[in-house]
Amino acid sequence: xxxxxxxxxxxxxxxxxxKWIAVxxxxxxxxxxxxxxxxxxxxxxxxxxxxFIMMEYCAPPVFFFFISEGYRYTHSxxxxxxxxxxxxxxxxxxxxxxxTYRQNHTVSFDIMMLLTNWNVIATLLLGxxxxxxxxxxxxxxxxxxxxxxxxxxxxxxxxxGTGVLMILLFYVFREHPWIRLSAYELLMxxxxxSMNGFSVLGLNWLLLLVFSxxxxxxxxxxxxxxxxxxxxxxxxxxxFYPAHLLLIYIVKxxxxx
Numbered sequence: 612x613x614x615x616x617x618x619x620x621x622x623x624x625x626x627x628x629x630k631w632i633a634v635x636x637x638x639x640x641x642x643x644x645x646x647x648x649x650x651x652x653x654x655x656x657x658x659x660x661x662x663f664i665m666m667e668y669c670a671p672p673v674f675f676f677f678i679s680e681g682y683r684y685t686h687s688x689x690x691x692x693x694x695x696x697x698x699x700x701x702x703x704x705x706x707x708x709x710x711t712y713r714q715n716h717t718v719s720f721d722i723m724m725l726l727t728n729w730n731v732i733a734t735l736l737l738g739x740x741x742x743x744x745x746x747x748x749x750x751x752x753x754x755x756x757x758x759x760x761x762x763x764x765x766x767x768x769x770x771x772g773t774g775v776l777m778i779l780l781f782y783v784f785r786e787h788p789w790i791r792l793s794a795y796e797l798l799m800x801x802x803x804x805s806m807n808g809f810s811v812l813g814l815n816w817l818l819l820l821v822f823s824x825x826x827x828x829x830x831x832x833x834x835x836x837x838x839x840x841x842x843x844x845x846x847x848x849x850x851f852y853p854a855h856l857l858l859i860y861i862v863k864x865x866x867x868x
Contacts, residue, residue, distance in 0.1 A: 621831065626677060627838025629829065630848055633673035638855050640667025645709075645859050649866035665821050671731060672795075672825040674848075675774055678735050679781035682742045692743075694849065695736040699729065702853040706730040709856040712863055731769040732852060737761045738778025745779060773802045788830045795826045 644664045685691045703725060710728070711721040744757035758779065762772035770777075777798060784791035799822045807814050838844055 622834035624828065624832040625834055625836040625838045626680070627840065627844040629673055629825075629833065630677065630844060633670040633825070634848065634851055636663065636666040637670035638851070640664050640670075641855060642859060642862075646862055646866075649863060665817065668818065668821045669825045671734075671770060671774065672777065672822065673829070674731075674735065675738060675770075675777045676781050676826070676829055678738050678778050679742060679785065682739055682746075682782060683785065688743065692736070692739060695732060695739055698849050698853070699732045699736050702730045702732050702856070705853045705857040705860060709860045712860060727767055729768040730852070731774070734765060734768040734770040734774035735778070737765045737768065738775045741775050741779045742782045745783065773798065792826055792830050796823060799823065 640663050643660055644667070647660075681691060682688065707721055707725050707728075710724060711719055738761075741758050741761040744754055744761065747754065747757075749757065762775045765772040765775040768774065777795065780794045780798065781791060784794055799819060803815060803819045803822070804811070
């Protein structure tokens with residue numbers, strides 16, 4: 612990683628610390644957002660509740676970034692890909708249960724969602740595949756076709772092709788943090804604009820700021836180190852996502868009972 616021209620002591624955040632922070636805000640944000648009707652916001656005031664719900668959007672960019680880092684440093688790209696594939700399949704069951712109940716308020720299993728609406732770990736998987744295509748020795752035309760295919764497949768995942776492109780640009784500009792930051796901000800601006808019909812009127816600038824926060828922190832404070840318990844953290848982060856979706860689903864079922 613290219614070193615930035617400011618004091619080394621400011622780069623105090625390692626990989627695991629960033630992931631733990633992302634997991635905290637994702638877990639709290641999802642729980643508050645999707646159990647609000649049952650638990651009545653857990654007694655939190657409006658601004659506090661809104662803060663935690665908005666901050667959960669900081670989590671995906673952090674994990675997208677570390678997929679690009681994982682590809683760069685893993686000893687076995689094949690094993691890494693297989694782990695992501697397995698966790699994609701494992702996560703899809705609680706993901707479908709959770710979203711089916713949230714949308715329809717019925718205890719059912721949506722087969723169509725199972726096949727066409729994949730969880731965010733599938734986005735990580737396709738982003739990893741896009742980086743592998745970029746890093747391959749294929750002809751440029753084949754590389755472009757492969758990356759387009761990954762992005763097109765990303766349409767059926769939680770973050771669509773945007774997440775796949777985000778992982779790819781994190782890898783492509785890995786040695787140029789300021790270019791990486793600029794490219795990310797441009798991609799996020801396009802993403803937020805697309806959510807608003809490509810109109811700046813009524814644009815959700817707060818959401819854009821929240822999306823910007825993690826990569827700014829990574830650019831300024833990430834030191835490139837793993838952390839104290841890399842193996843524990845690695846597997847915890849894999850299983851936390853499906854586990855917290857299942858927990859929310861169970862809470863909603865218990866409240867209904």
